[in-house]
Amino acid sequence: LKRSHLKVRFCTNDSQKSRGELVGLLRRLGFDISEEEVTSPAPATCQILKERGLRPHLLIHEGVRSEFEEIDTSNPNCVVIADAGEGFSYQNMNKAFQVLMELENPVLISLGKGRYYKETSGLMLDVGAYMKALEYACGIKAEVVGKPSPEFFKTALQAIGVEAHQAIMIGDDIVDDVGGAQRCGMRALQVRTGKFRPTDEHHPEVKADGYVDNLAEAVALLLQHADK
Amino acid sequence: LKRSHLKVRFCTNDSQKSRGELVGLLRRLGFDISEEEVTSPAPATCQILKERGLRPHLLIHEGVRSEFEEIDTSNPNCVVIADAGEGFSYQNMNKAFQVLMELENPVLISLGKGRYYKETSGLMLDVGAYMKALEYACGIKAEVVGKPSPEFFKTALQAIGVEAHQAIMIGDDIVDDVGGAQRCGMRALQVRTGKFRPTDEHHPEVKADGYVDNLAEAVALLLQHADK
Structure with a gap:
């Protein structure tokens, strides 16, 4: 594939891992791939945050935190949730809820809206379930970054000029x-x-x-x- | 009020406490009240479980567990959630989710569907948010026991014959x-x-x-x- 003239882009909804981690994983599986070839929800979200001057309260997995290194998280005016796994404790969810309820125009950005995914240990609740919980509690609608959002696919197409x-x-x-x-x-x-x-x-x-x-x-x- | 001929019934959606705890609280506030005068979601749920031969997986607060003492929870064929507070960990939520996904006809019973309540420390996420999370993840609709369900009010009316x-x-x-x-x-x-x-x-x-x-x-x- 690499030797053909075809342009390739890897699009993932994984919001637990940084692009570095993802690429490492794929390379070990035999894929010749670099971070620049990956479209994933975290960097797409950072782009949105910068464009709109949003300072997020982050409810995310430690594995993806490095993607948000350059983002100002002081005095938050929005909440960003990703697949936080064990990070979805009552305390963390309640904190995100309280931040949203204190905002005049609560903005909730969700990295994907998956219902669940499969691991060797069994089915695992995904970020979409927790997005729904916050939507209901706050009476709001989240903005979803990731597949199937058209913006997300367009970002990937633009990156390879196709x-x-x-x-x-x-x-x-x-x-x-x-x-x-x-x-x-x-x-x-x-x-x-x-x-x-x-x-x-x-x-x-x-x-x-x-x-x-x-x-x-x-x-x-x-x-x-x-x-x- | 007690000296009048009026019949009184206390109806609560509190699903964190047993009737014993609730009555203790109300007595300390000066109410002359006994457990028999309280309609609360937990005993109403036990009634439903018995009638329909349901064996619940319980995702509930320790304070209300005594209400479910006589209920068979082996080999569960439904999930019952109540305001579990800190009990709403990722692990506990995922376990409830997995139980539901393994059932052919998943039954989810929720003790109330409150969005949040107020404590001195601030707003707290209520069971409704977690009910929505499980509904979305499993693609099902929960049965809600408690106000505003007509069945719940009718149970209270029947108890006093009014x-x-x-x-x-x-x-x-x-x-x-x-x-x-x-x-x-x-x-x-x-x-x-x-x-x-x-x-x-x-x-x-x-x-x-x-x-x-x-x-x-x-x-x-x-x-x-x-x-x-």
Whole structure:
């Protein structure tokens, strides 16, 4: 893939890890990739915070804190939540809630809105559940940064200078990956790995432009078409 | 009040304390009251669990655990959440979530659905926020036991053998107390204490049948009418 003229961008909703950690993980899995090739919610959020002069109270995992190093968190005027894992204690949630309730115009930014994810130890509650808890308690609506938000996909496209209609998204989540990319004007392949479930191929609302058994098959398919 | 022929029932949404604790608290405040005069979500939930053969996984505060002493919690086929306070750790929430996801027909019972309450230390997240988190993560709808549910008010009326149209509810929450009681066919007074806010008197959806400055005024009013 790297030897072809195809441009590649890695888009993740992972909000527990910094780009450095993610790249380290992918390199160990054999991917030749650098931090500059990754679009992830944390740096996208930092961009938004800077543009709008927002100073966040952070309810995040320690692993991703380095991404927010340059952000002013004094006298917060918004709350940013990410997949904090064990960090979602009652005390931390209540603190985030209290910060929001003290604001005249409470702004809650959520890095993704996933319901849960799978670990070897079992299913794990994701940030979306805690986003809903704060939305309900405060009577507000969160701004979500990450897939399936169109802004997030556009950021990724801009980074490689490609138009939506020229791009193909490959992902395992039928709604957030495939549906999100399609709403953005991209074509989308679903891989039959990871989150994929057989029922996805008959999803009531989203239909992928194609299905592949794994990432290698998707890459082979792309290279085949690129050669023509 | 006790000397009149009026029948009295205390209805609370408190799900952190057992009836014993509640009565102790009220007695210290000068109320002549016994456990038998209290309608609270925990015993109402136990009734439902028994009727439907449900064995709960309990995510509750230690203070209310004694109310569930006689309930079979082995091999759970539902989840019961109450205001667990610090008990709402990530680990405990995730366990409740996993139990629900393993059930074919996940049943989630929530003792109240309050957004937050006020303590001297500040605003505190209530069980409703965590109910919403589990609803979203599991894609289900919880059954709420407590005000404003009509079943809850009816349980209280049955306990004293009074018809809704004969009863008057006195409470401080315009939606859950006043609105709930009125939907049940009762008349309702709002006290201008506790949760009361001046804007409640112009609430877009709920209008109390009367307002009183405090509980003493409400009692005086009732006795005055009862004497006639």
